Amino acid sequence: MTVREEIVIGSKADTRGFKQAETAANKLAKSVKAIGASYLAYKTVAFFKDSAKAFADDQLAATRLSNAVKNLGLEFANPYITDYIANLEQTSKVADDLLRPAFQRLLQQTGSVAKSQDILNTSIEVSRGSGLDLANVTEDLARAYYGNTKSLKKYSLGLTDAELKAKSFSEIQDILNKKFAGSSAAYLNTYAGQISTLALSFNNLKEKAGEAFFTLAGGGSGAGKGAQNLSYLVDAFGVGLVESAKLLSNAASAFGQAYFGVAKPLNEQLQNAPAAKPGQELFRKSMSNDAWLKKLEKQQADLYKQQMASLKAITAEQKRQAALKKAGTVFDKDQANLIAALKGKLSADDKLRAEAQLALLNENDVLATQLTKQILMAQDQSGKLYQYFLSIGDAKIKNPFEFLDQWLVDFQKKLNETLQTKPSATYVPASMSADIAAIGVKAGYGAGVPMTISGQYSNVEYPSYGMQTGGGDTVINVQVQGNIIREQELINQVLAGAQLSSLSGSPSQIGRIAGMFG
Amino acid sequence: MAVKIEIRGNADLRKAMRRFTPDLEKALKKEIGAALRPVVTQARGFVPQQSPMSGWAGRSFSEGQFPTYSASTIVKGITYKTTPSKINENGFSSMASIQNKSRVGAIYESAGRANPDGQPWVGRKGSASHKFSHSNNPTAGKTFIHNLPPLVSSLKGRGRLIYRAWANNQGKAEGATMKAIDKALSQFEARQAQAPLVKVA
Numbered sequence: 001m002t003v004r005e006e007i008v009i010g011s012k013a014d015t016r017g018f019k020q021a022e023t024a025a026n027k028l029a030k031s032v033k034a035i036g037a038s039y040l041a042y043k044t045v046a047f048f049k050d051s052a053k054a055f056a057d058d059q060l061a062a063t064r065l066s067n068a069v070k071n072l073g074l075e076f077a078n079p080y081i082t083d084y085i086a087n088l089e090q091t092s093k094v095a096d097d098l099l100r101p102a103f104q105r106l107l108q109q110t111g112s113v114a115k116s117q118d119i120l121n122t123s124i125e126v127s128r129g130s131g132l133d134l135a136n137v138t139e140d141l142a143r144a145y146y147g148n149t150k151s152l153k154k155y156s157l158g159l160t161d162a163e164l165k166a167k168s169f170s171e172i173q174d175i176l177n178k179k180f181a182g183s184s185a186a187y188l189n190t191y192a193g194q195i196s197t198l199a200l201s202f203n204n205l206k207e208k209a210g211e212a213f214f215t216l217a218g219g220g221s222g223a224g225k226g227a228q229n230l231s232y233l234v235d236a237f238g239v240g241l242v243e244s245a246k247l248l249s250n251a252a253s254a255f256g257q258a259y260f261g262v263a264k265p266l267n268e269q270l271q272n273a274p275a276a277k278p279g280q281e282l283f284r285k286s287m288s289n290d291a292w293l294k295k296l297e298k299q300q301a302d303l304y305k306q307q308m309a310s311l312k313a314i315t316a317e318q319k320r321q322a323a324l325k326k327a328g329t330v331f332d333k334d335q336a337n338l339i340a341a342l343k344g345k346l347s348a349d350d351k352l353r354a355e356a357q358l359a360l361l362n363e364n365d366v367l368a369t370q371l372t373k374q375i376l377m378a379q380d381q382s383g384k385l386y387q388y389f390l391s392i393g394d395a396k397i398k399n400p401f402e403f404l405d406q407w408l409v410d411f412q413k414k415l416n417e418t419l420q421t422k423p424s425a426t427y428v429p430a431s432m433s434a435d436i437a438a439i440g441v442k443a444g445y446g447a448g449v450p451m452t453i454s455g456q457y458s459n460v461e462y463p464s465y466g467m468q469t470g471g472g473d474t475v476i477n478v479q480v481q482g483n484i485i486r487e488q489e490l491i492n493q494v495l496a497g498a499q500l501s502s503l504s505g506s507p508s509q510i511g512r513i514a515g516m517f518g
Numbered sequence: 519m520a521v522k523i524e525i526r527g528n529a530d531l532r533k534a535m536r537r538f539t540p541d542l543e544k545a546l547k548k549e550i551g552a553a554l555r556p557v558v559t560q561a562r563g564f565v566p567q568q569s570p571m572s573g574w575a576g577r578s579f580s581e582g583q584f585p586t587y588s589a590s591t592i593v594k595g596i597t598y599k600t601t602p603s604k605i606n607e608n609g610f611s612s613m614a615s616i617q618n619k620s621r622v623g624a625i626y627e628s629a630g631r632a633n634p635d636g637q638p639w640v641g642r643k644g645s646a647s648h649k650f651s652h653s654n655n656p657t658a659g660k661t662f663i664h665n666l667p668p669l670v671s672s673l674k675g676r677g678r679l680i681y682r683a684w685a686n687n688q689g690k691a692e693g694a695t696m697k698a699i700d701k702a703l704s705q706f707e708a709r710q711a712q713a714p715l716v717k718v719a
Contacts, residue, residue, distance in 0.1 A: 004618060004619060004620070004621065004623070004624030004627075005617065005618035005619075005623070005624050005627045005628060005677065005679075005680060005681075006615050006616070006617045006618070007615060007616040007617075007674045007675070007680055007681070007684055008603065008612035008614075008615045008674075009550075009554075009612060009613060009614045009615060009616075009691075009692055009695045009696070010528065010612055010613030010614055010695060010696060010699050011610045011611065011612045011613075012527055012528050012610065012611060012612075012613070013527065013609055013610055014526060014527030014528065014529065014530075014605045014609055014610065014611045
């Protein structure tokens with residue numbers, strides 16, 4: 001039975017086991033030489049697989065950064081940025097795999113190459129000093145650039161939340177630079193730093209090996225063809241290691257010559273990397289367009305400063321206006337009256353009306369609309385009044401005298417009809433009543449008797465008729481009180497009178513009379 | 519015929535003693551037994567007669583793989599050994615040992631030692647690794663462990679039976695055992711020094 005739990009007593013080393021192990025190792029040693037070649041081939045294959053992947057990843061990261069720079073309209077700066085990254089990698093011993101995404105992030109946030117360089121230098125120092133990875137630190141600084149300083153708390157800058165918000169990005173960056181100055185150099189002197197330096201060198205070697213491998217596999221047709229050829233070779237890695245190893249060993253020696261030049265040792269090659277300039281001037285001075293680039297960046301920086309200044313000025317002005325308006329409300333008599341009314345004893349409806357007026361004075365359309373609705377709903381709880389109010393239309397006020405236009409047109413039409421009607425040649429008055437005739441009243445004017453001289457009774461006997469009898473010419477004297485006017489003048493007078501009678505309010509009446517609305 | 523004896527470990531010593539000085543071997547076994555028996559007896563006494571939880575008790579026609587509780591099985595599995603063990607992977611062997619050999623005894627002894635609240639639970643559909651609990655009940659392991667007595671720590675390990683007894687013994691059994699081994703070894707060497715040892719028939 002297998003022993004599950006045991007308390008052992010008197011344990012002692014048994015050399016029989018050791019001697020057996022030594023014998024086994026000796027036996028193994030003889031077979032190691034036989035398997036050594038295959039093992040070496042396996043490790044070589046594994047190295048080149050890693051190298052190919054490292055090179056492909058490196059190319060992808062470089063392409064991403066290049067596209068990001070192009071999208072920002074800074075395509076001209078691509079070669080300088082490539083040099084900058086390479087030099088920064090040498091000085092800071094941070095892999096370009098980390099530098100490129102960080103730089104891309106900053107570039108997208110700031111839009112300026114110079115500013116991104118500055119912030120990236122700070123990021124590297126902070127990353128080394130705080131122990132956080134570069135990507136996180138860069139993200140925190142990129143956010144802080146536009147005012148989101150929440151993520152800076154973890155760096156223990158000795159500032160409260162309010163102080164962090166109040167400070168500008170430049171001030172915060174200065175504090176970070178002071179706090180973490182020299183962290184990168186100190187880190188590189190530590191054991192961990194030296195290990196990371198070695199790892200960086202090895203990774204770069206792999207990338208170079210991968211590049212050479214792709215080129216060699218392409219057989220002169222370039223790395224693209226090499227990648228295609230390599231795909232078939234990768235499939236063969238699992239089978240026939242020795243055969244693959246032979247092929248790769250030839251490629252490895254060719255690579256060695258290609259990378260190292262004329263059989264130079266590896267460490268010497270790595271130590272001969274181009275020296276980088278400290279601080280901001282990480283571009284090579286051999287580049288003739290360096291001054292032009294700096295000029296462009298200065299212009300860009302000046303434009304940005306102007307934009308920020310304008311924005312600040314606009315914001316300040318808006319704040320000032322808002323403050324003035326608010327202060328002015330204290331002296332607004334209408335508001336003061338309304339506030340006093342609200343403080344007094346008012347009914348619920350009156351209170352609503354007063355509040356609505358106050359909202360209108362304060363140009364608070366939202367509150368005014370809300371209170372208006374409450375007022376209308378209080379008057380008609382079915383909501384029909386409110387619906388009618390909504391259907392009235394837009395705020396444009398209609399002409400209150402619009403209806404008069406049509407009335408005047410109708411009146412003129414009727415007047416024209418009236419004036420155009422011709423009277424008959426003879427006047428036929430209405431007939432006399434039978435009752436009146438019975439009492440002996442004789443027919444005269446308006447009694448159905450034609451208005452002719454012969455048809456009338458003598459004015460001698462009946463002088464009230466006023467019409468002369470006798471022959472000869474009839475002379476009619478008409479006495480007129482007032483002025484005689486023409487037809488159009490009569491129409492105009494009537495129209496003016498009609499308008500005047502319809503007008504309300506003395507100012508408009510005066511205005512029309514005096515011709516102010518002409 | 520004189521024989522050159524090379525003692526490379528416990529097994530060689532005991533073998534040599536059995537061949538050349540059987541009386542010393544017998545005495546050693548007797549003394550080791552006398553030292554370890556009280557520990558074993560006490561450990562057997564810690565085994566509860568009834569199952570600590572009803573679900574662990576045996577039932578008829580059960581096809582489950584997990585061993586059901588049986589006090590007699592556990593008691594039978596708690597023993598001591600006076601013969602040397604095999605060499606382990608590190609090249610060591612022991613002169614004597616106390617063992618809890620049964621599966622259910624080992625479960626009762628050591629449940630909760632690695633995971634005091636049971637293994638991490640993944641359920642039926644999770645990883646098939648034995649490092650996780652695949653029970654339908656997410657708290658099965660925790661409930662099982664909490665129904666057992668607490669683990670007792672000793673210099674040799676933590677447990678509820680043999681380790682608990684060893685802790686209670688406070689090293690007396692180990693002292694007695696080592697004393698007996700040293701005594702036997704010294705007597706063996708003394709005899710070897712006096713005269714060449716002769717193999718006993």
